[in-house]
Amino acid sequence: MSMIDDSTPWPPLPLAEWESTRATLHMWTQIVGKVRLALSPPVNHWWQVPLYVGARGLTTSAIPCGGQVFEIEFDFAGGNLVIRKSGQAETFVRLYPRSVADFYNEVLAALYSIGIEVKIWPVPVEIANPIPFPDDREHASYDAEYVTRFHRILLQADTILKEFRGRFIGKASPVHFFWGSFDLAATRFSGRRAPERIGADPITREAYSHECCSAGFWPGSGEITGPAFYSYAAPEPSGYAAFRVLPAAASYHPALREFILMYEDVRRAAAPRRVLLDFFQSTYEGAANLGDWDRANLEQP
Secondary structure (H helix, E strand, C coil), X not given: CCCCCCCXXXXXXXXXXXXXXXHHHHHHHHHHHHHHHHHCCCCHHHCCCCEEECCCEEECCCEEECCEEEEEEEECCCCEXXXXXXXXXXXXXXXXXXXXXXXXXXXXXXXXXXXXXXXXXXXXXXXXXXXXXXXCCCCCCCCHHHHHHHHHHHHHHHHHHHHHHCCECCCECCCEEECCCCEEEEEEEEEEECCCCCCCCHHHHHHCCEEEEEEEEECCECCECCCEEEEEEECCCCCHHHCCCCCCCCEEECCCCEEEEEHHHHHCCCCHHHHHHHHHHHHHHHHHHHCCCCHHHCECC
16 A cells, blocks of 8 residues: 555545454444443433544543543544543554554553543444444554544545535534444434334434434445445435435435435545535435425525
8 A cells, every 4th residue: 555645634544454443443432432331421323432533532521520521533644542631731642553452452541541530331332233332352453544534534524514504594503423333424303203113223223213314424334345425315205215316426325315426526626525525415405305394494595
């Protein structure tokens, strides 16, 4: 693998070339995310659990702890997991190739060393065949160059999703990174409750309690063999799959029930920002128009 120009805002990120690193980093983010989940007060739609894109990586933001606060940051630029507790010096856990089990033990030990005792359910979620963190020596890769590329793309996607979010004055989520599904997402809401999902687990029931349209980015998995942008409506209105969206390279994936725009089509475009905004806007319009949203009172004039 050759190094790429640091000024390239849309670097190549072939999933096959960093899959082992992606899988390991996914587990590491779940460990940190579960710490935030364990200590943060509940917020609607599970908004207390995600991480956030920062200038150097991903961060938990402030977490309350015994009258103080702390935060944990994946500082990809510096090659460290940084733990900052109010009134104390920073604590570091190096990011380098080693097993999930070793990373898990070191993170908990680092937290304990600065007076943070936390118990988390030590099993990953939203993946097939999960291995408990203390037993996972299968995932042990960390290629800093590809992680840097991934972060650079997240910076671009985060900025554009925030611009898109700013057009909407109705209820909308922050732009946040969900460590369970390992994707960046932003969600708009119609203002109406959604039909109850009979048989849904409590997490899904709360996440989709209200009508919404969500858009985001993830590095790919399963049938999507490369990084991609996505958009979907929940519940999906009749005719949504056939709605004409932009750009022409975007398509509806019937198994996922989402519109998909491959990252390669975006990064090779003459104007990636415009292409992405068109994708987010047109897929939202499909959800809003077919779902009879009150657009006049939900959008910026």
